[in-house]
Amino acid sequence: MSTLPNCPKCNSEYTYEDRGLFICPECAHEWAGGEAAATEEGLVVKDAHGNRLADGDAVTIIKDLKVKGASSSLKIGTKVKNIRLVEGDHNIDCQIEGFGAMKLKSEFVKKA
Secondary structure, three states: OOOOOOOOOOOOOOOEEEOOEEEOOOOOOEEEOOHHHHHOOOOOEEOOOOOEEOOOOOEEEOOOEEOOOOOOEEOOOOEEOOOEEOOOOOOEEEEEOOOEEEEEOHHHEEEO
């Protein structure tokens, strides 16, 4: 008999596995387990189309964005190279020509 982990939310010992997920029948909490947990990294950021982003990727802005404190805005189609992923509301740190250092939300970019 294999030992399954206790639920991280309610610490129930009655968990079961279904299609790569562990499920707690008491609180209905689901979490990745098995092979999925081993390959998953800490920070997962996806673009507007659901593509997974990584440090060093190039992205394109998909919507005109107003920049606080600047007289102009970032136009649709602006390419941003060498992004860095960070935790928080604005989860992309980058350097944009003509604007300098910026923080962007991943929902307004697509992977180039």
